[in-house]
Amino acid sequence: MQEKGGSTLSDDSRTKTPHVLTVAGSDSGAGAGIQADLKACAARRVYCSTVITALTAQNTVGVQGVSNVPEDFVAQQLKSVLSDMQVDVVKTGMLPSVGIVKTLCKTLREFPVHALVVDPVMVSTSGDVLAGPSILSTFLEELLPMADIITPNLKEASALLNGMQLETVDDMRSAARLLHNMGPKNVLVKGGDLPDSSDAVDILYNGHNFYELRSPRIRTRNSHGTGCSLASSIAAEVAKGYPMLSAVKVAKRFVETALDYSKEIDIGNGPQGPFDHLLRLKSHSQACHRQQPFDPSDLFLYAVTDSRMNKRWGRSIIDAVKAAIDGGATIIQLREKDAETKDFMESAKACLRICHLHGVPLLINDRVDVAIACDADGVHVGQSDMPARVARTLLGPEKIIGVSCKTPEQAEQAWVDGADYIGCGGVYPTNTKENNITVGLNGLKTVCMASKLPVVAIGGIGVSNARAVMEICASNLKGVAVVSALFDRECVQTETRKLHEVLLGSNIGST
Ligand SMILES: Nc1ncnc2c1ncn2[C@@H]1O[C@H](COP(=O)(O)OP(=O)(O)OP(=O)(O)O)[C@@H](O)[C@H]1O
Ligand SMILES: Cc1ncc(CO)c(N)n1
Ligand SMILES: [Mg+2]
Secondary structure: OOOEOOEOOOHHHOOOOOEEEEEEEEEOOOOOHHHHHHHHHHHOOOEEEEEEEEEEEEOOOOEEEEEEOOHHHHHHHHHHHHHHOOOOEEEEOOOOOHHHHHHHHHHHHHOOOOEEEEOOOOEOOOOOEOOOHHHHHHHHHHHHHHOOEEOOEHHHHHHHOOOOOOOOHHHHHHHHHHHHOOOOOEEEEEOOOOOOOOEEEEEEEOOOOEEEEEEEOOOOOOOEOHHHHHHHHHHHHHHHOOOHHHHHHHHHHHHHHHHHHOOOOOOOOOOOOEOOOOOOOOOHHHHOOOOOOOOHHHHOEEEEOOHHHHHHOOOOHHHHHHHHHHHOOOEEEEOOOOOOHHHHHHHHHHHHHHHHHOOOOEEEEOOHHHHHHHOOOEEEEOOOOOOHHHHHHHHOOOOEEEEEEOOHHHHHHHHHOOOOEEEEEOOOOOOOOOOOOOOHHHHHHHHHHHOOOOEEEEOOOOOOOHHHHHOOOOOOEEEEEEOHHHHOOOOHHHHHHHHHHHHHHOHHHHO
16 A cells, blocks of 8 residues: 555555546637637546647637747646646647647657547638648658547648548548558548538548448537537547547537537627537526525425325316415425326426526426426435435536435435435325324424524424424424425415415514
8 A cells, every 4th residue: 555645545546537638729719729628528527638739819700810839838738747647648639830740749759648639720610720731741741640540621631632622422531541541540531511411421431441420410600619629529538448439429429419509609709609518508598597596495385296186186287386386385396206207397397487487496306307307496305316415416506405304314414415405304194105204393303403404394284283393493494395285275375375374473484
């Protein structure tokens, strides 16, 4: 065992994080270059270090300026990274001078890596020159023979082949074969710019077989940086250990998915906008749905729907939610144990619109997938559902997570796992849950005292006993959660209103 930074991990027990080093130019608009590489690697879950070869002043209109990084400073960056970090794959983008290409090749001979992905960037889609023809011979003589794959677009393939005309998929095949003769193990000729093609067609050639990779062409303005992102994603998959053909297929599918997700993004006034690698950006109207972070006072009157009760009373889940909100419910949880997933998603989306219109948060019971798919405000999980810590990594920091707890130990775990509140019960016996152990008012009080989180009481609570529950006088008991007392009744709105009045008269209502 070796002492390392205070820990006693031996070297072979350190897990290896796949690592791509990108050697490329900065794009100030952040759609392409280093910035695209970082985002693509993050999206593909691979660590990415960066050696910057040039700064470009660039936006969605074009490239307004270029300033090369001095060759010896590129060398210094390369050495800093490669001498310390375990890089699996080097990916190159903009290499603006012969000196920089030579420096890179020399350093790679000194610090060999598992694979080299070369995106022979020369001209941006806007038509601006990023690496002039003077570098062609160094590319051909030194860099290409070291590459595991090169990924030229049509113009770049043509430039590397002395101006050969490339207009059809057959031309792309010929180009791939000729480029392969120059030494790289694989050649991917990208057809993003192929005229009149309803598909995005790329040709991969490994010296033995041709693979025609097709995906539907996404109709979008936001395709700036597709080339850089594709090459980085290939590097990321190779760094994980995938063979080249799988890596290219996954990378292409990734670019396609991100382009499709990003169709509506509106950044910049030029002809080619950036896309969203992380599939996370939202439009302003979507982002405004629910501005407030979780407020524990929302737990005041917590209505939990029940599909069987709705069926018994012949009401839709949407009508049930509407009536509860009209009666004064302050938060809604959809608990649909029997619904088909597709129906559940549709109803959840409709309920979400209603809840947001009234500023009421909507949580989904148990089904983290449904919560993510319809962008609900959060989830409520039980002790045998997905652990709150896992739900938190899936849902992100801003969503609400509640956990059912009966004991102080469970309440402590919910806190450690990053939950926002706990639901404690059953306080009283209930027929909503079979074989449910009742904790009683004493159990509720014990959990409240032990919990660092706000608590909502649940189980057999209604108009007749809500006051007694609130009178246990725990400052973190913020409200009551109810199912039958609202939804197993003729008029949901009336029952909710009655309960609301009782709660207002209790000590939390008055504080
Ligand atoms: N509209 C589109 N829909 C789907 N896939 C696309 C689209 N445009 C490009 N692609 C794919 O994206 C990848 C990059 O191809 P492209 O030919 O655009 O590279 P490039 O010109 O080097 O990119 P850049 O715009 O960064 O310079 C390829 O796999 C290509 O098939
Ligand atoms: C910095 C940089 N690298 C690569 C490209 C090619 O998309 C670009 N436009 N800018
Ligand atoms: Mg292009």
